[in-house]
Amino acid sequence: MNIKFVFLGLTLVSQISVFAQKMLSQEEAVRLALENNYGIKLVNTDVEIAKNNANILNSGYLPTVTGNAGATYNKNNIESETVNGPADFDGIESSRYNASVDLNYTLFDGLGRAYNYKQLKETQQLTELQARETIENTVLQLFTVYYNVAELAENFNAISQTFAISKDRLTRSEYQFEFGQSTKLAVLNAEVDINNDSINVMNSRQELKNFKRDLNLVLGNTLIDDFDVDTNIMFNRLYNKEALLEKAIANNVSVLQVDKNITINKLGIQSERSAYLPTVGLVGSYGWNRNNNPANFTRVSVSTGISAGVNLRWNLFDGGNTVTRVKNARVNLEAQNILKEQLLVTLQRDFNNAWDNYHNRLKIFRLEEDNIKTSQNNFNRTEEKFKLGQVNSIEFRLAQVNLLNAELNRNKAKYLAKIAELEMLQICGELLNVQF
Incomplete structure (x- = not known):
């Protein structure tokens, strides 16, 4: 009780x-x-990803700009025939350097x-x-x-x-x-x-x-x-x-x-x-190049400049x-x-x-x-x-x-x-x- x-x-x-x-x-x-709620939190992340995908940055309307650079070194033995007779050069060193900024833009696709x-x-x-x-x-x-x-x-x-x-x-x-x-x-x-x-x-x-x-x-x-x-x-x-x-x-x-x-x-x-x-594109580039070659008449050459162009591609049959x-x-x-x-x-x-x-x-x-x-x-x-x-x-x-x-x-x-x-x-x- x-x-x-x-x-x-x-x-x-x-x-x-x-x-x-x-x-x-x-x-x-x-x-x-x-x-x-965890389920709602997860689905909100999906919405955020969809918003990112629908942004102008993912549309293909903006151009692409790339930077390129390179360097090349050569060391060669050269055998040549000249009007004065044979000429041999051992251990000739040469080098190339280049850098550029390239632009690609699709005008029409x-x-x-x-x-x-x-x-x-x-x-x-x-x-x-x-x-x-x-x-x-x-x-x-x-x-x-x-x-x-x-x-x-x-x-x-x-x-x-x-x-x-x-x-x-x-x-x-x-x-x-x-x-x-x-x-x-x-x-x-x-x-x-x-x-x-x-x-x-x-x-x-x-x-x-x-x-x-x-x-x-x-x-x-x-x-x-x-x-x-x-x-x-x-x-x-x-x-x-x-x-x-x-x-x-x-x-x-x-x-x-x-x-x-x-x-x-x-x-x-x-x-x-x-x-x-068809697809029409615009390309452009600004580049710098330097060549070092003691064996040539022009031992050193440097070039800078701009190049631009338009290209067209039409897949007539795929x-x-x-x-x-x-x-x-x-x-x-x-x-x-x-x-x-x-x-x-x-x-x-x-x-x-x-x-x-x-x-x-x-x-x-x-x-x-x-x-x-x-x-x-x-x-x-x-x-x-x-x-x-x-x-x-x-x-x-x-x-x-x-x-x-x-x-x-x-x-x-x-x-x-x-x-x-x-x-x-x-x-x-x-x-x-x-x-x-």
Whole structure:
């Protein structure tokens, strides 16, 4: 019995500490996830790389400037015939030195780099859409875990209340037994029930701790101290189905991605076709050269100067490679159009399922709330009769368990309905616009 009193005391202390814990609001949870979630951090690096790739420095529009320098040393034996007879020279040394700055610039390449640059810009936007998809999935994951914590917190409170009622029942049964108003069987039944409730409290507390750790992981492990979550849930029942479907078609992130891929493939066709046209380039150089050759009439010569020119290259026939690439680019574009048609059909099905699922779960939640009232009234009347000795402990326990199950079912239905609402909003592309 003393152990039970100690456990009850610990339970009450833990409940009091819960009220003193930091409240993690839904807005704060979203902020922490966006700033610290590792998946979001990684996808942001992809966006940064895409921005770098879409920069003018990676476009091919700027010229290239290279510096070159070199030195050559020679030591030769020379045998020659002159008008005065043979002349032999041994160990003749000569050297050459050169340095230059060279410029290359493509004036025209069949508009290939223009289309490539546009592709890079579109690819950057595609990467941003992919990042948005990751953020949406992370936010949905965040609230799935957040609402799991909220549900378990409410379950823990309900189970703790059940434990307190069982404790009161055990005390009452012991007094009744001492005064001869009840049998030892009632005391034993109460002890069995309070032991079961004690186990439920312990399991519920541990499960709540585990899910809090899961939530902290989604937040990038930023919360050091224990915390509580907001269990107040608001539902928006003013949704217009036709308007939401239009938003889904216009704003769904998967649809936007396939539209962006269609645009990229159209630019890809133009880029491949640019190979049919010539390439015109500009070259320029400023150089310095020095020759040291004692064996020549001019022993030392130094030259500096500028050279410039224009070149043209026209690939008249490349064995059919360009034709093949253009054909394949058109096939890829057709594949993206087919993919969009399939995606729109699937999107409409998913939207209808999400719409019906949300409203079905919302109705179940309302019914569970009504069931709570019925179970609470039934328990209150049974408790009064139990105190008057008009019902036995088994009937009292049944009413107690029915009330607990009703509370657990209500909690589960409430958060399932909210998650269903968020899933519907994600399909419509509105998840990140929700005010939590």
